[in-house]
Structures are given as C-alpha cells and as structure tokens.
Amino acid sequence: MDNETRSLPMVALRGLTIMPEMIVHFDVSRERSIAAIQQAMVEEQEIFLVAQKSIETENPGQDDVYETGTVASVKQLIKLSKKVVRVLVEGKNRAVLKKIEETDPYLRAEVEVLEEQEITIPDDLNAEAMMRGLKEIITEYAAKNGKISKESVAEILDITDLKRLVNEVAANIPLKYKDQQELLEELDFWSRYEKLSLKLVNEMQIMEIKEELQRKVKNKVDKHQKEYLLREQLKVIREELGEDTTFSDADEFEEACSKLDAPEEVKEKLHKEIGRFKNTIGSQAENGVIRTYIETILEIPWNKRAEDNTDINYAKEVLEADHYGLEQVKERILEFLAVRTLTQKGESPILCLVGPPGTGKTSIAKSLARSLKKPFVRISLGGVRDEAEIRGHRKTYVGAMPGRIANGIRTAGVKNPVLLLDEIDKVSTDYKGDTFSALLEVLDSEQNSKFRDHYLEVPLDLSEVTFITTANTLQTIPRPLLDRMEIIEITSYTENEKLHIAMEHLIPKQLEKHGITNEQLSFSKKAIWKIAHNYTKEAGVRQLEREIGNICRKAAKELLTTEKEKITVTDRNLHKFLGKEKYSYQMANAAPEVGIVRGLAWTSVGGDTLQIEVNVMPGKGEIMLTGQLGDVMKESARAGISYIRSVSKKYAIAEDFFEKHDIHVHIPEGAVPKDGPSAGITMATAMLSAVTGKKVRADLAMTGEITLRGRVLPIGGLKEKLLAAKNAGIQTVLIPKENTADVEELSSEITKGLEIIPDETMEEVLKKALTR
Incomplete structure (x- = not known):
C-alpha cells in the first residue's frame, strides 16, 4: 500500500516528542505555532507535530527539526493568556517531512503519512513471551519511577495485542524526548520492541544507581548530624562541669587551620590530628601531646615568604659598613646576590665560611641577612651528636620536639630566611645516629624541597632557605657533605686590617657598651698596633676586642675616681692599662x-x-x-x-x-x-x-x-x-x-x-x- 502525501499545518515542538496513540497537552506561545493550530481547527483538526533538534532555536527551518514526526488530532484548545494557548492532541500516524511549503503566517508542511506495518508473529507462545517480558519490565519500571499512575499501569497490563502494547508503552512512559524520537523513527516493529525494552532496562539501572548514591549520602549526613548532636550535648555537659576548654581550643584550631596557607597534605594531617584532639578528652597526657603538635604545625610558615632585596648597591653598602677587608668574601656574596636577582629563583648555593676563630664568619652571615632584608636564625651545631637534633624526635617519645632546622624555620616566621649552621666541623656521631648524614639531606638542593622532620611527619620545603655554614677546619667534615657546599676561606687579618677594624668597629662598640664617649677616651694608632702585636696572638680580632674592653673598664674607673676629663691611650702608657707585654716575636738572628x-x-x-x-x-x-x-x-x-x-x-x-x-x-x-x-x-x-x-x-x-x-x-x-x-x-x-x-x-x-x-x-x- 502506497503512503499518502498530505499538506498540513506544522508545529515545531521544543523538548517534546509526540508518539502515535499518545494523548498529551502542551502549551504553545510562538505566534506561528498558535496560527498553525488555529488553521488546523479551521481545516480537518489535524496537524503535523515534529520535535526541534535544539530547544534554543527560535524560528526553526527544515534543517532545524527532525525528519520524522506525528500527525495528530487536535482535541481541545484553551487560551491561557494573550500569548499562550494550551492544546490537547492525540497522536495518529507517523509521518515524514518532505518539505516546508509556507513559513508565514504559520508553518505548513508537505508530509508523507506512514501506514503501520502489518506484523506477523510466528506463534502464540512467542507473542505471549514478548508480552509478558515487556509487562514485567513496565511493572518494575513503574514501581521504581513512581511517576506513572496505577490506573495507567493497569490499563497497559490489560492490553492483549502486542503491537498496541508496544505503542501504548512508548506513548505513556516518561522517557527523554530524544529517546522517544529514536523510537518514533524506528519503523521496524521488532527493532522498536528491542529498543524500547533496552531503554527501560537502562533507565531502571540508572534509577538503582541513583538510589544507592542517595542512600549513601543520606547515611553520611545522618552520621554527621548524629555526631554533631552528640558533640553539642557533650559540650553542654562539659560546660556544666566547667571543663569546656578542649572544645573551644578545638574550634580555634579548626579556624586557624582554615586560614593556614599550607599544602593540602599538611592540612589533611592537621584535620586528622584535630579530630584526634577532640576524642582525647579523657586522657590529659595524650591530649597535651596532640595539642603541642597542632600548635607546632600551625606555627610553621609553610608558604609565607619574605621578599628578597634586589638592590646590589644596598647590599654592598651593608657589607662595607659591617666589615673591613675580606674583599674576596664580599665579592663572592655580591655575585651570589646578583645571580639570585637575575634568575629570580629562591634556590641558592650553600656557602661554607672556613677560617680561624674571631675572623668574622658569623657576623658576615648576619650582614648577608641584613643585605637581603630577611630574618636571620643561628643554629649552633657544636657538640651535636644526636641525629634527632637535626631530624626531630618521633611523637611517641616523651618530650618530643621538632629538630633544630624545623624549629629555626618556625622562629624565623618565613620559609626563606638566612639560616646559619655554626661550627659544622664540630658535629660528632655516636650510637644514636649519624648527624652528618642527616645534614646531607638538609644541605642537598636536590633533596631538601621535601625534607621530612620526624616530629612534623609531613614534608618541609627547605629549597628557598639561604644556608650559610661556618667551620674552623675542613679536616673533620666528611667528603660527601663538603661536596654540597661552596667553600669560601677567610684568612687571618693583617695588623693593618686589625688596626682599621679596631678603629672603625671595636672601639666604638666597646665605648658604647661601657658608657664612655669619644671625648672621654681615645686611642692612638700605635697603641692599637701594640695591643695587636704584643698583647694578642690570634688570627681574628676577638682577643683584641677583649683587651680594648679591659682598657675601657679601667678608664671608666679612672674617670669616676679622679678629676680627669679625658684619657688618651698611647703605646707609652699602654702597660698601665694592660700590664706587661704577653707575647714577643723571635726576631731574625743577627748573624748566619x-x-x-x-x-x-x-x-x-x-x-x-x-x-x-x-x-x-x-x-x-x-x-x-x-x-x-x-x-x-x-x-x-x-x-x-x-x-x-x-x-x-x-x-x-x-x-x-x-x-x-x-x-x-x-x-x-x-x-x-x-x-x-x-x-x-x-x-x-x-x-x-x-x-x-x-x-x-x-x-x-x-x-x-x-x-x-x-x-x-x-x-x-x-x-x-x-x-x-x-x-x-x-x-x-x-x-x-x-x-x-x-x-x-x-x-x-x-x-x-x-x-x-x-x-x-x-x-x-x-x-x-x-x-x-
């Protein structure tokens, strides 16, 4: 039988597919759609309904709608307002859109009405099996969905014709409009039956997964609500007993944790410890340990940085003002600052200042920190023999605390301070661990970005710390550790350098320390030279400073016990202040x-x-x-x-x-x-x-x-x-x-x-x- 071609008013539906044998009402608001329905009422009350491919299209053309639609009978019109009309329609036959004949004032289309294919069911048992299978699926689907009325389900279950059953199910099941469009376009009955069954089964599986997720969420919410209620009750009880500090501290910790700028790993660890803190109310000892740990973690500057000073001239002025001589050392520090400024990287070489005592190694590190405008922390390693001093103690030990490195970072308040490791050559090793090996990780730029302190238990980034180490000799430092440091030798001062250091630094410092002015006490250059030559025997200037301090004390006493207003120290009266000469040099022999x-x-x-x-x-x-x-x-x-x-x-x-x-x-x-x-x-x-x-x-x-x-x-x-x-x-x-x-x-x-x-x-x- 040939399909009939007809010319009908057309309405493009947004998000809706009308199936044959489907009775449904929908609202129409577009002028062309309202005009098309009114024209259908004038003619034979039949209209061609087809779904839009995109619901966003406002004025659809032939390419904007699906090819297959439904010829429907308009049953009722209700005018809701000036621009909205509610239409009740009943789907009749499938139809294929051939072309749109008119677009104004309404859409009119030439369609080919498709006759339903005659189907042949092999035997009654096959048909019965297919009907029962589909009815079982629709019963289970309706029970899980809950949107299909019992009357509709009962009507579907009373149908005895397989073809009509498939059409009724397709028309009454609330599927997505694209899924219904797919069923509408399927002309072969057997394929339509398979697709319909498959879609229903898929929908049921989706609903089962959704129910499982909702159940899990509900259980979790219920658990949190229960914990919250119990915690609030416990809080009230402890307030009545006058023991509510734990909860207020926990709340403060939670607030501080939320504001803490730290890696996620650190925050996760902190949240876990705060949870344990809340649950250790009955154990004061354990509660105190966890409290100390949380406070330590919160005090570490995980991501807080100090801005680098990039002014090389300022750094040069600081070094010149703080130290006389040491030109090679100053030049190397300025080179280091220049490279750091150009690369704009926090990483830096580890400088090791090696030289005799009193030559200014520690003060150079302080000047470097001042030139960088960064916090300075000094860690003395002299006599350190326990590895835990560097890596920290594990929390299980009584009196556990972070290592000196982590504690130094906490003291500095920023993650990129200048950290001085003083007297690194005097580190020793015993049965408690190899201290030098612990320092390897600290001073290795390839490893220290994730330095793990035993107490903190989370990685601490040391890559941006400017490490300075000092030593009197390199003989006792292991080769692997020495290999990670850049050696800068600070040699002995000449007597001329000692003279300048005394005049520019030591004498003003000691005068201020002893409350004496320049007008009350002065030193001649020959006196300073003689102090350095005959009263001290050293590479640095530490003993020289002591002797100058000794003179200041005696001068202070003399100023207060006599009527003198000014005292001048010369090479001739020096013995009155310091006594006889302590050192003499064996001069060259007079003759061979x-x-x-x-x-x-x-x-x-x-x-x-x-x-x-x-x-x-x-x-x-x-x-x-x-x-x-x-x-x-x-x-x-x-x-x-x-x-x-x-x-x-x-x-x-x-x-x-x-x-x-x-x-x-x-x-x-x-x-x-x-x-x-x-x-x-x-x-x-x-x-x-x-x-x-x-x-x-x-x-x-x-x-x-x-x-x-x-x-x-x-x-x-x-x-x-x-x-x-x-x-x-x-x-x-x-x-x-x-x-x-x-x-x-x-x-x-x-x-x-x-x-x-x-x-x-x-x-x-x-x-x-x-x-x-």
Whole structure:
C-alpha cells in the first residue's frame, strides 16, 4: 500500500516528542505555532507535530527539526493568556517531512503519512513471551519511577495485542524526548520492541544507581548530624562541669587551620590530628601531646615568604659598613646576590665560611641577612651528636620536639630566611645516629624541597632557605657533605686590617657598651698596633676586642675616681692599662749560624716562625727528633736525611760519615705539639748545614715539603706564614714554585718589604740558603 502525501499545518515542538496513540497537552506561545493550530481547527483538526533538534532555536527551518514526526488530532484548545494557548492532541500516524511549503503566517508542511506495518508473529507462545517480558519490565519500571499512575499501569497490563502494547508503552512512559524520537523513527516493529525494552532496562539501572548514591549520602549526613548532636550535648555537659576548654581550643584550631596557607597534605594531617584532639578528652597526657603538635604545625610558615632585596648597591653598602677587608668574601656574596636577582629563583648555593676563630664568619652571615632584608636564625651545631637534633624526635617519645632546622624555620616566621649552621666541623656521631648524614639531606638542593622532620611527619620545603655554614677546619667534615657546599676561606687579618677594624668597629662598640664617649677616651694608632702585636696572638680580632674592653673598664674607673676629663691611650702608657707585654716575636738572628734555620708554620691563631736546630755528634748513625714533633714532621726529617745522603758526594761528605755520627734535630718550645707538611726543606737545610759546617743566612726563612729526590712540594696557609716572617724581621722567604699563584692573590700590604723566591728543587733552596 502506497503512503499518502498530505499538506498540513506544522508545529515545531521544543523538548517534546509526540508518539502515535499518545494523548498529551502542551502549551504553545510562538505566534506561528498558535496560527498553525488555529488553521488546523479551521481545516480537518489535524496537524503535523515534529520535535526541534535544539530547544534554543527560535524560528526553526527544515534543517532545524527532525525528519520524522506525528500527525495528530487536535482535541481541545484553551487560551491561557494573550500569548499562550494550551492544546490537547492525540497522536495518529507517523509521518515524514518532505518539505516546508509556507513559513508565514504559520508553518505548513508537505508530509508523507506512514501506514503501520502489518506484523506477523510466528506463534502464540512467542507473542505471549514478548508480552509478558515487556509487562514485567513496565511493572518494575513503574514501581521504581513512581511517576506513572496505577490506573495507567493497569490499563497497559490489560492490553492483549502486542503491537498496541508496544505503542501504548512508548506513548505513556516518561522517557527523554530524544529517546522517544529514536523510537518514533524506528519503523521496524521488532527493532522498536528491542529498543524500547533496552531503554527501560537502562533507565531502571540508572534509577538503582541513583538510589544507592542517595542512600549513601543520606547515611553520611545522618552520621554527621548524629555526631554533631552528640558533640553539642557533650559540650553542654562539659560546660556544666566547667571543663569546656578542649572544645573551644578545638574550634580555634579548626579556624586557624582554615586560614593556614599550607599544602593540602599538611592540612589533611592537621584535620586528622584535630579530630584526634577532640576524642582525647579523657586522657590529659595524650591530649597535651596532640595539642603541642597542632600548635607546632600551625606555627610553621609553610608558604609565607619574605621578599628578597634586589638592590646590589644596598647590599654592598651593608657589607662595607659591617666589615673591613675580606674583599674576596664580599665579592663572592655580591655575585651570589646578583645571580639570585637575575634568575629570580629562591634556590641558592650553600656557602661554607672556613677560617680561624674571631675572623668574622658569623657576623658576615648576619650582614648577608641584613643585605637581603630577611630574618636571620643561628643554629649552633657544636657538640651535636644526636641525629634527632637535626631530624626531630618521633611523637611517641616523651618530650618530643621538632629538630633544630624545623624549629629555626618556625622562629624565623618565613620559609626563606638566612639560616646559619655554626661550627659544622664540630658535629660528632655516636650510637644514636649519624648527624652528618642527616645534614646531607638538609644541605642537598636536590633533596631538601621535601625534607621530612620526624616530629612534623609531613614534608618541609627547605629549597628557598639561604644556608650559610661556618667551620674552623675542613679536616673533620666528611667528603660527601663538603661536596654540597661552596667553600669560601677567610684568612687571618693583617695588623693593618686589625688596626682599621679596631678603629672603625671595636672601639666604638666597646665605648658604647661601657658608657664612655669619644671625648672621654681615645686611642692612638700605635697603641692599637701594640695591643695587636704584643698583647694578642690570634688570627681574628676577638682577643683584641677583649683587651680594648679591659682598657675601657679601667678608664671608666679612672674617670669616676679622679678629676680627669679625658684619657688618651698611647703605646707609652699602654702597660698601665694592660700590664706587661704577653707575647714577643723571635726576631731574625743577627748573624748566619751553622745548623740553625728559620722555618714558617701555620697555626690556629695565624702564622708563626720555627727555629730548627741540628747538632752532629760522634756516634752510631742514629737520628734523634725532639720538640713534640708529629708523624708528618718525623717523616719529613727522615726524607730529608735520605736526600742528604743521596747527594753527599756533591758536598764532599765522607762515605762513612753517617755511620760514625749521630744527628739530633730539635725544635724549641718542646711542650708545644708541632705537625704539618711544611718543614721538610727547612729540616733538610739545617741538617746539611750541620753536616757540612756551612752557615745558613740569618735573614732568610723557608717553607715547603721535600721528596726523596729533592723536589719541593706546595704548602697551605701562605698568607699567615708570610705575616709571621714579616713580624720576625725576615727579609727573604723561600717558597715552593707551585705556590707562586697564591702570592699573586695577596695584597701588597703583606708582600711589601719581602723578597719572595719560588724554588722547585732542593738544590735551588740550598744555593740561596747556604753562605759561601
């Protein structure tokens, strides 16, 4: 049978699909839709209803609506207002839109009305099975949905014709309009039956999942409500008993946690601990432990930063104002600040300031913090032997607390302070753990972004901390830790530098400390020089400051007990304030002597000269070493005698000389231990002088190590050794050739008045040292 083509008024529906055999009412507000319905009433009361693809389209065309719609009979019109009409329609047949003939004043379409296909059911059992299956589905769906009336379900269940059953179910089940459109477009009955069944089953599964989620949410809400009510009741009870502080503290902690600027991991941990805090009302001990932990976490500046100062000129002014000299150190700090400014990164190298006591290592770190305009925290590591001092104690221990690093960050109040780790070379290790290994994580820029303190139990970011470490020596620092730090050596001060430091820093500081003005007490430059030269023996200026303080105290007493208004300290009256001179320097010998050579040594208080004496006596070839010599100096002496024996023919020494004579090497001040690889050539020269009887120049000093073949090896502490030679009145100094580059770095103040001669072999040393 051919399908009939008809011309009908058309209404485009938004969000609604009309199915055949479906009776439904809907509201119409668009002028063209109202006109189309009125025209349908004038004609045969039939209208073509088709769904829009998008409900947003205001004036739909043929491409804006679906191709398949429904021819419906208009049953009733109710005018609700001037612009709204309610229409009751009954779906009749499916129809396919061929074209829209008119668009004004209403839509008129040419449609092809589709006749329902005749279906053949194989046998009654098949039809009965399909009907029962669909009826069971619709019964279960109606029970879960709750929007289908019992009367409608009863009417559907009374239907005995399969085709009519499918159409009724499709028309009366509240599916989405797109799903109904899909069923409307399906012309094959068997496919329509399968799709309808599948959609109903899917809808039921969705409703089951929705019910499960709602049940879980409801249970959770009920649980929270129950906890809230119980907590409020408990709060009232404790208020009646006068014990409501726990809850008020917990509320304060909750409020502080909500305001805390910290990583999510930290906040989660904090919320968990606050929950435990609320539940430990009966246990005061546990409650106190948790309270302390929460307060510690809240005090840590997790994301709080101090702004970096990027003004290099300001930093230079601060360093110059705080310190005299130390040009290399200042230059390195300014370079570090310049790179930090250009990269705008918080990460920075770990600087290790190494030098003798009193040379200003700690004060340099303070000046760096001042130049950066950041908080400064000093952590003394001297004598620290427990790993927990660095990493913190676990909360299970009584009296547990964070480690010194985390505590320093908490004290600073920002996550990027300047942190000074003082005396890192004096850290020790015992059975409680390796402290140096704990410091490895702190000072490693690749690891310290997630430093884990045992007490905090959450990662602490140390990557933006500016670490400065100080040490007197590098000998006791393990190599892996040393590798993570950039070494800056701070050498001894010259007496001229000490003079300037005293005039610009120490004297004003001590005058203010003792309540004395410049008009009441003054120092001459010669007096300060004499204090540094004869009353102190140090690389730094700490003892010098003490002596100046000693003078200030005596001057304060004199100002108050006499009628003097001003006191002037000079080199002539200095002994009245400080007594007799404490130190004197062994000056160069007046004339060349046999077997006596002046050596140079480095000590913890600067440089010093060593006068090495050698005597040769009849004997059995023994070598005697006295004067508290260490192992290194003993080996140097033996290497020296071996070298002398190897060149004995050149110096006309008898072959049996060393078998018939004993050699005694002595360094005066026998009670003072002496060691180090710098006296080899000195002892060899003294021994050869004693053996050959040739005199050694009195105005000459030397330093360097010797090999068996007579090569001269380089030494350290050259600056201090040259200063010692200058103080002793030495004019010529022999040094290893490999130390020539070190001489070039020294200021003219140190090298002025000294003839510094580099030597590569022992032969060159002997030519210059021995007189003809």
